[in-house]
Amino acid sequence: MARKIRMGMVGGGRGAFIGGVHRIAAAMDGEIELVCGAFSSSPEKSIASGQDLMLDPDRCYADFKEMIKKEKKRKDRMDVVSIVTPNHMHFEPAKLALENGYHVICDKPVTFTLQEAKKLKDIIQKTGLTFALTHNYTGYPMVKEARQLIRNGALGKIRKVVVEYPQGWLSFPIEKQGSKQAEWRVDPSKSGVAGAVGDLGTHAENLAEFVTGLRITELCADLSSVVEGRVLDDDANILLHFDNGAKGILHCSQICNGDLNGLNIRVYGELGSLHWRQETPQYLHHKSIDGHKIYQPNVGKLSDEANANTRIPFGHPEGYLEAFANIYRNFARTVRKRMNGEEPTALDLDFPTIDDGIRGMQFIETVIASGKQCKWTKFKS
Structure with missing residues (x-):
């Protein structure tokens, strides 16, 4: 697969700090491309946020359910979903994305409740898809x-x-x-x-x-x-x-x-x-x-x-965004290899998982x- 991993985002629209962080981290190594999103619980704000990011207007969705449904019909459909909403909106998008064949990377804490986290693990195991949690300081x-x-x-x-x-x-x-x-x-x-x-x-x-x-x-x-x-x-x-x-x-x-x-x-x-x-x-x-x-x-x-997980020459401090990007890069390399039928290495798999979320x-x-x-x-x- 000689192309970038295509990413959709849930949350992170206008006025959201963490959405911008995730987008920068995802883009830093040139392995992931943001192609679509449902950026807000407000349909109008969601679409406007996608336009701010200069995305294809047809791929600026009113909500995550529409995004997952419509992307599934595209030949150039997204590969992964990034979830950057407040805590109470982690489980449902993650569940729906996994059930429709999308790998997921999610902000922490992983869900609203422990019960949801355990249900999510069952879904991940059943689908065999890749799930990463952005405990970014481990990066x-x-x-x-x-x-x-x-x-x-x-x-x-x-x-x-x-x-x-x-x-x-x-x-x-x-x-x-x-x-x-x-x-x-x-x-x-x-x-x-x-x-x-x-x-x-x-x-x-x-x-x-x-x-x-x-x-x-x-x-x-x-x-x-x-x-x-x-x-x-x-x-x-x-x-x-x-x-x-x-x-x-x-x-x-x-x-x-x-x-x-x-x-x-x-x-x-x-x-x-x-x-x-x-x-x-x-x-x-x-x-x-x-x-x-x-x-x-x-x-x-x-x-x-x-x-x-070091990018730059000595004397130049590696910071918050680089640490965040290490999670995204390792996740992307794991997804790419699995999509190609290859086994990820231990270094590829060096990112937090659902078990860390639980x-x-x-x-x-x-x-x-x-x-x-x-x-x-x-x-x-």
Whole structure:
């Protein structure tokens, strides 16, 4: 198949931040082409958004059902569907797309409820199609290097994990002042049972498990709705136990005034520790009582996984968009090979899947259950 992967998009229309991010990420490596979309729950806005993107007017659809139905009749039909809607609108488009033969890449958290996530896994297994979840922070080269260092025993046995995701943009009730990005995130009918935990905590949980290779077995959560009038949590402090006996701390917040996007992780083992911050993603710090080493993309000997997800020469920081693009590129290469009857490589398959999505939804439900009484609660997978 000597052509680009053809992509349709659900959501991400006028005024939507994340839609633009996904489109840039999809286009960055020249392997995917946006050909159609249903960009809004408003038919008029959806069509206008497609026109803004200079798409064929016949492929700017009023809703995702029309898009999936009409694309199926085209000889140049889309191959994959990208879903970038608020949480409550993930399951139905993903289900319909898969049932009609389209591969799917979806924003996180994967669905509105854990039950939906499990149903989606059944559909993916039944169809045999490719599904990717955009836990984009796992796309950073130095995050992949951290994972490989731990796999190779650089830290010895892991003893403690500290992962944080503080933001401050919801320090005030901007949802009452017309902020659409804030409105749906604090609305249980759109966001689900969690606020900061669903929006940020799932990224922190996914990063901790991805880097360490460990699994959370139980947790104890202290949740708060700090801004008056909010129904959902905007601050969470969570103690963790991992399956190897390690202990951890996960903190996520939308009310840490002064923090912008402070995702960071520290992993402590018997032989040393690893430290990584999303705001300075090109540096991975490896510390011990014997010294301090800094890993950087394209500097020195790195793992195949880190090198495969590095694009630019040393000294130029790989950022958020590049990390996002790594997920899209690996997804596209997997889809292409499967469409050609070929087997994807391990490097092609290096992207989050429905299983990561289910872990995220289970994390949300476990945190909410624990937070109601602030007691230790088993993490059932």
